[in-house]
Amino acid sequence: MTYSYDPVMYPELAGGASLGAALGAAGAGAGPEFADQDSSAGPVRAVAVRGDRKVAVGVAVRERGFGLTFTRAGTTYARARTPDLAGAALAAEGWLAGLGPRELAARWPFVAVDELLLAYEEGNEVEVAWRLVRQEASENWSEVVEAAYARPELAAMFPIFSHGMFRMLRSSRFTSYDVPFLCRGSEGFVLQYTGPVLAEGDADQMVDAYLRWLADHPA
Incomplete structure (x- = not known):
């Protein structure tokens, strides 16, 4: 047939x-x-x-x-x-x-x-990932994405969106989720890890909270 x-x-x-x-x-x-x-x-x-x-x-x-x-x-x-x-x-x-x-x-x-796949081969996947995330961020997310990118410590990390969660990973090669994530809250953004809410506030406050968590939990 x-x-x-x-x-x-x-x-x-x-x-x-x-x-x-x-x-x-x-x-x-x-x-x-x-x-x-x-x-x-x-x-x-x-x-x-x-x-x-x-x-x-x-x-x-x-x-x-x-x-x-x-x-x-x-x-x-x-x-x-x-x-x-x-x-x-x-x-x-x-x-x-x-x-x-x-x-x-x-x-x-x-x-x-597939720009990101090529970037991995060329060794500039972090730079390309940030460019794609910034381009594709919706109005609800652009504020916190830009606030994170403005901080050199976070701009050096690998950004990833997954199921309504925004993370910045320590490694682009091993995407184990050993860092907290940001999600939308009723007002502003929420920082969570594996349990209860760690912090809640506006974009700048959440970026500061993310950096504090990283400092308290070194790789």
Whole structure:
């Protein structure tokens, strides 16, 4: 049994055509050879492998779109989504041919790179993590994030948001939660560790409390 697609949305896949073959045709011979995976239970997925690099391509159901994941040695470095089948095929070939994640995104703007993963490889993960946290902080969080970043001791730590909690870790490599966390309170912010509330107040007060806790609990 072959998964059936809307022939208007996906004319390339009409009549149960192979996604792998469609990618090859769209790439005008410049794309890699894809192998279709079993599509009997759901949407088509095709995979191409070269050395330690792999590209997997999936097909969206509700609206036209091809989703790609670009991996190397089992780690995903970039993802993409595009309605352009030829673009998907050529981006796949670029990755398999050895382009780096940033080069890939520069050539095909629909590719999104995992900036933090690359930062780990380049040794500047703390700097990049703070940039991402500051960019993505909501209005409810930006005050305490900026207050923490303004303190050199905390700016040197690794910031992380998880389940509505904001922590600054002592190490970016070992994310054991051996530090307290900040969360939103009824008014302002709350500092907690594993038990009761340690402190409650505005952003500056909580940053001071965080620093005091670190001083009292050295690594």
